Amino acid sequence: MLKFDNVNKRYADAGDVLINISFHLKRGEMAFLTGHSGAGKSTLFKLIALIDRASRGQIFFDGHDVSHAEDHRIPFLRRKMGLIFQDFKLLQDRTVFDNVALPLAVAGYGHHEISRKVRAALDKVGLLGKEKKYPLTLSGGEQQRVGIARAVVNKPPMILADEPTGNLDPELAAEIMTLFTQFQQVGVTVLIASHDIALIQKMDRRVLTLDHGRLIAG
Amino acid sequence: MKRKRAVKPEPRPEVPQNKVAGGDFIDKLHAYRDLHAHAFFSSLGRLVDKPFTTALTVGVLAISIALAACFYLLVANIEQLTGTIESSNQISLFLKDTVSEAEAKKLVEKISKNNEVAEIKLINKAQALAEFKVNSGLDAALDALEGNPLPIVLDVLPTPAQSNTAALQKLQQALQHYPEVDEAQMDMQWLERMQSIIRLAERATRSISILLGLGVLFITGNTIRLELHNRREEVVIAKLVGATNRFIQRPFLYTGFWIGFLSGVLAWFIVTVIMLLLWRSVENLSLLYEGSFHLRFLEYGESVFLILLSSSLGVAGSWAVLAYQLRQLRPE
Numbered sequence: 040m041l042k043f044d045n046v047n048k049r050y051a052d053a054g055d056v057l058i059n060i061s062f063h064l065k066r067g068e069m070a071f072l073t074g075h076s077g078a079g080k081s082t083l084f085k086l087i088a089l090i091d092r093a094s095r096g097q098i099f100f101d102g103h104d105v106s107h108a109e110d111h112r113i114p115f116l117r118r119k120m121g122l123i124f125q126d127f128k129l130l131q132d133r134t135v136f137d138n139v140a141l142p143l144a145v146a147g148y149g150h151h152e153i154s155r156k157v158r159a160a161l162d163k164v165g166l167l168g169k170e171k172k173y174p175l176t177l178s179g180g181e182q183q184r185v186g187i188a189r190a191v192v193n194k195p196p197m198i199l200a201d202e203p204t205g206n207l208d209p210e211l212a213a214e215i216m217t218l219f220t221q222f223q224q225v226g227v228t229v230l231i232a233s234h235d236i237a238l239i240q241k242m243d244r245r246v247l248t249l250d251h252g253r254l255i256a257g
Numbered sequence: 258m259k260r261k262r263a264v265k266p267e268p269r270p271e272v273p274q275n276k277v278a279g280g281d282f283i284d285k286l287h288a289y290r291d292l293h294a295h296a297f298f299s300s301l302g303r304l305v306d307k308p309f310t311t312a313l314t315v316g317v318l319a320i321s322i323a324l325a326a327c328f329y330l331l332v333a334n335i336e337q338l339t340g341t342i343e344s345s346n347q348i349s350l351f352l353k354d355t356v357s358e359a360e361a362k363k364l365v366e367k368i369s370k371n372n373e374v375a376e377i378k379l380i381n382k383a384q385a386l387a388e389f390k391v392n393s394g395l396d397a398a399l400d401a402l403e404g405n406p407l408p409i410v411l412d413v414l415p416t417p418a419q420s421n422t423a424a425l426q427k428l429q430q431a432l433q434h435y436p437e438v439d440e441a442q443m444d445m446q447w448l449e450r451m452q453s454i455i456r457l458a459e460r461a462t463r464s465i466s467i468l469l470g471l472g473v474l475f476i477t478g479n480t481i482r483l484e485l486h487n488r489r490e491e492v493v494i495a496k497l498v499g500a501t502n503r504f505i506q507r508p509f510l511y512t513g514f515w516i517g518f519l520s521g522v523l524a525w526f527i528v529t530v531i532m533l534l535l536w537r538s539v540e541n542l543s544l545l546y547e548g549s550f551h552l553r554f555l556e557y558g559e560s561v562f563l564i565l566l567s568s569s570l571g572v573a574g575s576w577a578v579l580a581y582q583l584r585q586l587r588p589e
Contacts, residue, residue, distance in 0.1 A: 088497070090497075090587065091587075110584075111501070111502075114496070114499045114500060114501045114502075114504075115499065116499075117496075117497065117498065117499040118498075118499035122497050122498070128490075128493075128494050128497065129494075130490075130491055130494060141494070141495065141498050142498040142499060144288075144292070145495060145498055145499050145500040145501075145504055146499065147285055147288055147289060147292070148284075148285070148288055149281075149283075149284030149285055149287055149288040149291075150284075150287070150288065150291065151284055152281075152284060153288075189498065193499075
């Protein structure tokens with residue numbers, strides 16, 4: 040599903056941030072990405088989400104070499120990955136329904152299908168009945184679940200989460216992790232960047248560990 | 258100026274709530290139409306939401322457009338005015354003092370054979386004097402004069418085929434060559450000057466209109482840039498969930514359209530009000546000169562063109578800025 044082949048990332052001001060990264064995440068696999076702050080987790084995340092480009096090496100996503108994908112192809116590749124963020128990145132002036140519907144609207148789905156899929160996604164994360172609420176009226180855990188519903192509403196083959204539980208207490212974090220496990224069980228590839236060692240150990244999954252830009256385990 | 262309203266912002270559905278029937282393709286087609294309809298109305302809604310900012314932008318644009326339209330109308334009106342004068346292009350032949358009336362009559366016969374001449378009229382000394390007395394109001398002074406100082410005049414009216422300036426000048430020179438003719442005078446020179454002034458005014462209007470049009474382009478572009486900046490977060494999120502640039506720029510293009518459209522309509526009103534204010538004075542003036550001149554307003558087609566043009570300038574300005582800015586704008 041996702042394959043890094045000798046990927047390097049160098050920034051003009053920060054030097055080499057990622058050095059010779061190679062790993063292969065199989066379809067339906069669930070893995071954690073960890074490391075000290077500044078180890079390159081965010082950069083790796085950006086490369087996968089095609090927010091940034093690798094300086095060297097190749098990245099394969101869903102069978103395609105995406106390291107040189109043209110700009111106009113990027114939106115269509117992003118529709119195949121559900122992105123989840125530490126700060127949720129919800130639109131505060133839109134309802135929960137509209138937030139979750141955004142990826143569908145962007146992909147040109149009709150109203151019927153949008154309505155059905157949004158409900159299904161909200162049902163999955165346990166927020167059915169809150170469609171008309173605004174994100175700020177929800178708790179942090181609920182907001183993150185809106186973010187997750189948005190990420191999975193289009194049924195992408197891969198979910199990519201950047202510190203999804205960073206702002207949540209352990210109990211809520213555990214709930215969110217359970218959700219991710221459920222997605223993996225239906226065949227979705229899940230990659231979670233996190234520095235919550237305790238949580239990662241409890242989950243007992245593959246762990247990719249970054250240290251000063253190098254992959255030292257995984 | 259982040260648009261974050263903490264408690265209860267009004268609902269602004271991203272997805273239009275229309276009922277859709279039919280299969281997947283029809284559903285998608287309707288979805289596309291709904292996206293446009295939604296962008297069309299929500300962009301207007303955003304402008305109405307910020308009445309002050311919108312009024313400032315639209316006001317500036319409307320004044321620019323109205324200025325251009327006023328220049329255009331000014332030239333169009335002057336052109337219309339000279340158009341009525343152009344038809345009277347007669348040539349007056351002032352005969353030498355020594356020429357008798359009999360000789361003058363012979364000359365009339367000779368000249369009227371010229372097929373470039375439509376009509377020729379002889380005004381003898383007595384007629385000329387009588388006419389002059391009536392028109393000048395100097396009859397007392399003229400009575401005091403010994404004899405009649407006025408020459409015999411032949412009024413020559415060329416055929417319509419000779420109405421252009423070059424042909425008239427040729428005819429004038431031909432007439433000047435008759436030995437009896439002292440001077441062949443054509444009242445064309447001032448008209449020619451007038452026409453070249455109008456041509457100059459037309460050219461000036463065109464240049465000024467282009468400048469003002471560019472101004473409109475830049476102002477809408479800048480407005481859209483600010484709007485894009487204010488909604489940066491939204492744009493970034495849309496990009497992260499797979500929105501194409503086309504999807505993102507759609508509502509902004511509609512914003513540009515609305516700004517241009519509203520400015521065009523306002524400009525039309527400004528021009529019409531100015532013309533209405535001038536209308537009465539112009540009619541009075543025209544009456545004083547016993548003229549049949551009527552102030553020319555923007556015609557129906559011109560009004561439509563004005564609004565269409567300003568709308569497209571709005572879209573073009575937005576498009577140029579979006580094409581550039583969206584390429585620059587990356588999610589992180």
